[in-house]
Amino acid sequence: DAKTTQPPSMDCAEGRAANLPCNHSTISGNEYVYWYRQIHSQGPQYIIHGLKNNETNEMASLIITEDRKSSTLILPHATLRDTAVYYCIVRVANQGGKLIFGQGTELSVKP
Amino acid sequence: GAGVSQSPSNKVTEKGKDVELRCDPISGHTALYWYRQSLGQGLEFLIYFQGNSAPDKSGLPSDRFSAERTGGSVSTLTIQRTQQEDSAVYLCASSFKGSGTEAFFGQGTRLTVV
Numbered sequence: 001d002a003k004t005t006q007p008p009s010m011d012c013a014e015g016r017a018a019n020l021p022c023n024h025s026t027i028s029g030n031e032y033v034y035w036y037r038q039i040h041s042q043g044p045q046y047i048i049h050g051l052k053n054n055e056t057n058e059m060a061s062l063i064i065t066e067d068r069k070s071s072t073l074i075l076p077h078a079t080l081r082d083t084a085v086y087y088c089i090v091r092v093a094n095q096g097g098k099l100i101f102g103q104g105t106e107l108s109v110k111p
Numbered sequence: 112g113a114g115v116s117q118s119p120s121n122k123v124t125e126k127g128k129d130v131e132l133r134c135d136p137i138s139g140h141t142a143l144y145w146y147r148q149s150l151g152q153g154l155e156f157l158i159y160f161q162g163n164s165a166p167d168k169s170g171l172p173s174d175r176f177s178a179e180r181t182g183g184s185v186s187t188l189t190i191q192r193t194q195q196e197d198s199a200v201y202l203c204a205s206s207f208k209g210s211g212t213e214a215f216f217g218q219g220t221r222l223t224v225v
Contacts (some may be wrong), residue, residue: 001172035204036214041202042218043115043202043218043219044154044202044204044214044216045216045219046213046214046215049213053219087154088138096132097159097161097167098144098156098159098169098170099147099156099204099214100156100157101153101217103153104153
């Protein structure tokens with residue numbers, strides 16, 4: 001699996017959009033970008049994934065650059081409950097295999 | 112069940128004792144993962160089961176660690192002769208192999224070795 005690079009921490013004001021970047025410059029053509037988050041003292045939670053098109057669900061939006069070397073997770077209206085560590089992972093979908101988590105970005109949403 | 116269930120939620124054991132941690136995955140999920148998370152650290156992959164295939168044990172830190180999955184469902188992670196550095200939260204996850212592989216995590220077992 002390709003490696004990812006994320007900033008270690010970010011702050012966001014409550015009610016504003018949180019934009020979390022991820023670099024994955026060595027991503028392969030058949031690898032998807034996945035995002036998970038881990039709220040303190042809980043297990044990780046799946047957020048969203050995509051291949052090359054932008055994706056949106058009830059939790060977030062995922063913007064993937066045309067060259068697929070980077071992506072941004074967008075939480076459109078961050079709340080205090082979105083404070084968590086956010087992990088960006090790249091892997092081949094539908095083939096199983098271990099999920100490798102990096103250090104992630106610790107997002108702090110402040111009132 | 113509704114989600115991934117792990118037991119016990121907390122376990123305190125004496126150094127040198129063996130412990131068993133249990134994971135009940137979501138019914139029908141063919142893939143099962145074990146991770147370890149030490150205080151303030153990231154998630155460390157331990158082992159991955161997929162159907163009847165040989166498990167990926169590449170993350171097990173030593174031969175004191177082993178895991179099995181019976182009948183393609185429940186899994187048990189065993190740590191023999193526990194050491195203080197084994198203290199961590201042990202997380203289990205399960206997924207369908209072919210569904211985009213969204214993994215659902217349990218709440219973990221907090222292991223403290225004293």
